[in-house]
Amino acid sequence: MKSEDIPFEGGPMDGRVLSVALGPTGHPPKTYRIPVPDPDGGPATVLVYRRVPRGHSRRLGLIQGWKYLHDPDDSSGGGLRWPWSKPAGAPGAARTATPDDAGPDDANE
Known part of the structure; x- marks a missing residue:
């Protein structure tokens, strides 16, 4: 397996x-989580780092490499996000049909 110093x-x-x-794909993971054990035996603290471009080439703007930046307030939730999923904060993301919703056939009754 390939690896890269980041x-x-x-x-x-x-x-x-x-x-x-x-x-x-040859890229490092988008988030890198590091569990840090508690010295008193409590639950481990998880450090979260986000992948960002290290730099861009002048002519074509291609990414030169990657680095990880510390993300103290991790808002990703750690779950998988599929391309066809709605964004988590979208207004209609968790909406379900209710009896008040009238369909096109119900309008003439």
């Missing part, structure tokens, strides 16, 4: 470089 910025991992396994 720098981390911000948070407790600031300035460190870790070897991160690449996915089937």
Whole structure:
């Protein structure tokens, strides 16, 4: 499996470089979660880092590499997002049909 040395910025991992396994597309994961055990035996704290471009080429604007930035308030929820799914905050995302909704055939009754 291929891996790449990727720098981390911000948070407790600031300035460190870790070897991160690449996915089937040749890119590192979009989020990198690091569980940190509690010294008192409590629940582990999870550090979340987001993948961002390290830089772009001048001529074509291609991404030169990746780095991870610390994301203290992780809003992704950690679940998978499919391309055909509605956004989590969309107004009609959790709407269900109610008896008050009139369909086109119900209008003439």
